[in-house]
Amino acid sequence: MSKRKKISRKKLTLRKKIYRCLSYFLLFFCGITFFFRFIPIPFSAYMAQQKIVSLLEGKSIDLRYKWVNIGNISKHMQSAVIAAEDQRFFDHYGFDFGAIQHALKHNKKSTKVRGGSTISQQTVKNLYLWHGQNWFRKGLEVPLTLLLETLWSKKRILEVYLNIAEFGKGIFGVEAASRHYFKKSAKNLTREEAALLAAVLPNPIIFRVNQPSAYVKRKQRWILQQMHQLGYRH
Template structure:
């Protein structure tokens, strides 16, 4: 009968082994993220981390089922006013920056010192990464992870692909993700048929579609909708998208 062999490690050996294990997991994690980002360069996104967060959070907090509306569509199936509206509303230097708009961050910091209505400096690329891979909420840890992931996405994806993924996974209301689901839910039409007024209204509720609602737009949302339409014209209308 064989004896069970006992292995004992000193605290120093244990620390070294744990450090080695952590490094291996970290490297495998990086490789996994790289491979996934490379795959999502062409493959439709089945769901995002934020969708999962919302579903799990609702399941833990209430007994009713969380209704998730989501349908992937290609960029060609999204009307040009919708593509331009989110750029006009969220990131007018989208075609110029490499993922992070330092000028916009500096402007947002300056603005937030003088007003109660806080403004963010996140680009469409950063918001795509946050929705796709990370969790919502303010923390330095999330920001520290978000930045390198944003540069990775910018390196592997085209601007058109970033915009396509963003438009498909952005939240436009409780349980309403992506412009196809939003267009069907709010206007009873596919995203390919959205006009400029409708596109600007959807963009006006970003990035806080629970506070600012499409179905019951406040005076602020209507004002922002008008501003977005004006910005769309100033950007050059449909011709602007040829730069992507």
């Protein structure tokens, strides 16, 4: 057998292995995503990442997390995150290309990086992937977001997002956040409280609910205005 044929056969074998791995990957996530369509999420990949990192650093972090159904989450909170994070949430299929294009134009001119991720993309990132900026993670995010949009309703995506989003160091989900910051259940959040929680996303470590900066207060007011203009679409 010639050297060229051997190389060609090796490439073909490697390609088959890659396709097989991708098939197993998609089958696994199809199964688990379908399963998670019906049950409360026990924990997210990002929660696990936070716990592992803290252990490797020799620290101990207590994760605060309590799942609640969307019926027990204030309508104000649901509207606030849509107004703040993804105003076309009910109109797109996982990706807002207008927002992505706008973010790319902004990032070329500014040192402050702006993201164009939808609530669906952020749900995938928190649930299955890891935080960080690299093309490999972004590449995985695309098919998983499409899978989520295919197997889940918009209501379920919003429910999971609100339950696993980080609202402070070790504070995951709106129920844990509401009890920690306002000493009440998420179903009793006011418009102002909901807008304040939404204002710290997606950087709740830099921007704090209990010590809101002037920027966070301005964003809270902007979110309240957007909520009023958009109305309750869900």
